[in-house]
Amino acid sequence: MQKLLIKGKRELSGKISISGSKNATLPILAASILAKEVRLKNIPLVKDIFTMIDLLNFIGLKTKIIKKSNIIEIKNNEKNINTLAPYKLVKTMRAGVLVLGSLLTKYGKAKVSLPGGCAIGTRPVDLHLFALKKLGAKIKIKNGYIFAEAKKGLKGTIINFPSISVGATENALLAACKAKGKTVLKNCAIEPEIKDLIFFLNKLGSIINFKGRTITIYENKLKSSNITHEVIFDRIELGTYMIACALLAKKNVIIDKIDPKIVKNEINVLKILGVKILKKKSSIIIKKKKKLKNINITTKPYPGFPTDLQAQLMVLLTQVEGVSKIKENIFENRFMHVPELKRMGAQIEIKDKTAIIKGPTKLTGAEVMATDLRASVCLVLAGLIAENRTIINRIYHLDRGYEFLERKLKNCKAEIKRI
Numbered sequence: 001m002q003k004l005l006i007k008g009k010r011e012l013s014g015k016i017s018i019s020g021s022k023n024a025t026l027p028i029l030a031a032s033i034l035a036k037e038v039r040l041k042n043i044p045l046v047k048d049i050f051t052m053i054d055l056l057n058f059i060g061l062k063t064k065i066i067k068k069s070n071i072i073e074i075k076n077n078e079k080n081i082n083t084l085a086p087y088k089l090v091k092t093m094r095a096g097v098l099v100l101g102s103l104l105t106k107y108g109k110a111k112v113s114l115p116g117g118c119a120i121g122t123r124p125v126d127l128h129l130f131a132l133k134k135l136g137a138k139i140k141i142k143n144g145y146i147f148a149e150a151k152k153g154l155k156g157t158i159i160n161f162p163s164i165s166v167g168a169t170e171n172a173l174l175a176a177c178k179a180k181g182k183t184v185l186k187n188c189a190i191e192p193e194i195k196d197l198i199f200f201l202n203k204l205g206s207i208i209n210f211k212g213r214t215i216t217i218y219e220n221k222l223k224s225s226n227i228t229h230e231v232i233f234d235r236i237e238l239g240t241y242m243i244a245c246a247l248l249a250k251k252n253v254i255i256d257k258i259d260p261k262i263v264k265n266e267i268n269v270l271k272i273l274g275v276k277i278l279k280k281k282s283s284i285i286i287k288k289k290k291k292l293k294n295i296n297i298t299t300k301p302y303p304g305f306p307t308d309l310q311a312q313l314m315v316l317l318t319q320v321e322g323v324s325k326i327k328e329n330i331f332e333n334r335f336m337h338v339p340e341l342k343r344m345g346a347q348i349e350i351k352d353k354t355a356i357i358k359g360p361t362k363l364t365g366a367e368v369m370a371t372d373l374r375a376s377v378c379l380v381l382a383g384l385i386a387e388n389r390t391i392i393n394r395i396y397h398l399d400r401g402y403e404f405l406e407r408k409l410k411n412c413k414a415e416i417k418r419i
């Protein structure tokens with residue numbers, strides 16, 4: 001089992017380039033089932049993406065990653081299609097459930113494993129199934145699988161989500177994009193990754209627009225089959241490195257290949273904390289400030305502060321004067337990183353769904369264990385600022401969503417290596 005060894009307190013300086021978004025690539029890979037040929041650029045070469053590619057191959061699509069590039073070519077020549085997403089592929093990568101919408105749209109049927117829960121929560125898919133049923137799909141759950149059918153195709157309707165869900169909005173889009181008549185989705189998630197999916201589906205010939213949290217999909221006959229698409233940058237990776245620089249960059253660090261407008265809220269939170277950030281057209285320049293101010297944050301659906309940056313922000317708040325609070329409003333069990341941070345010396349108490357962080361506290365290196373993707377990167381941040389050495393176990397969590405993490409940090413003078 002691989003581990004990461006980090007020697008703390010090394011100042012960061014230099015440049016970091018942000019990779020393509022894992023959470024935009026996953027639904028767009030699922031949408032590729034609807035196309036004839038797709039050329040997808042700027043995909044992050046991380047574990048979850050390879051698992052989704054395995055799933056597309058299992059279904060019968062032909063995929064090829066162009067050597068030494070972040071480009072994948074996908075062909076659906078409609079031969080030997082298997083409308084099945086098996087447990088072995090969906091259990092490790094829950095976004096596999098997104099092929100449900102595409103398979104229903106394209107083939108009128110699908111058998112998809114229930115994704116099951118993970119460390120951060122039970123992760124139900126009831127909202128996904130609620131939307132598909134509204135569009136006319138027949139849904140049955142048996143032996144841990146979702147059996148879905150829409151023999152006469154799917155029919156547009158008005159769907160009002162009882163609560164905001166990224167995955168359910170994506171599955172509804174994939175199912176409604178070729179439905180008969182007009183579909184209106186209300187109370188949708190509007191993350192940038194969803195807008196990128198809409199952009200991709202419109203290239204496929206769909207007619208989709210959005211206003212606030214309402215997405216409208218019009219019936220469309222157009223059938224374009226060969227498309228090229230460049231995936232947007234990963235705003236969560238960006239947020240992670242912004243926090244790393246807020247902790248350790250005494251001189252300016254440039255973070256590029258981004259669009260600062262998309263992370264206005266996250267940049268504002270760091271500015272309120274006192275971090276110095278200069279926005280350029282496709283990069284930001286960032287460095288730490290001596291005194292950072294304590295704050296209270298609640299995680300919310302976009303454009304609120306993202307739950308995927310909650311653990312990372314918590315590390316920053318251990319270094320801030322005074323008491324800060326983070327309320328985790330999205331997932332029921334997303335404080336698994338707290339006991340590990342406390343073993344490194346952090347002073348954090350959990351009350352209901354709120355973490356109360358006292359700072360500044362000196363963190364000391366320790367052997368720790370990652371439990372999920374974002375908790376693992378929070379331990380990397382803690383290791384970077386802790387005294388002496390930190391060893392992080394179970395870093396396969398990290399490899400699911402951070403491309404070339406060690407290389408990017410080493411390029412900024414951090415002392416980090418895989419052992």
Ligand code: EPZ
Nearest residue numbers: 023095123124125126127128165166167168308330331373
């Ligand atoms: C997406 O997960 C992201 N994953 C998550 O990122 C992210 O944390 C999450 O959105 C919230 O932003 C991908 O995009 C692949 P949700 P998703 O449906 O779609 C409840 C990462 O680290 N819910 O918006 O699963 C659910 O339990 C990952 O990259 C239902 O109750 O999130 C949660 O409490 C982690 N029923 C809340 O809604 C449903 O049918 C939000 O979940 C679906 C969700």
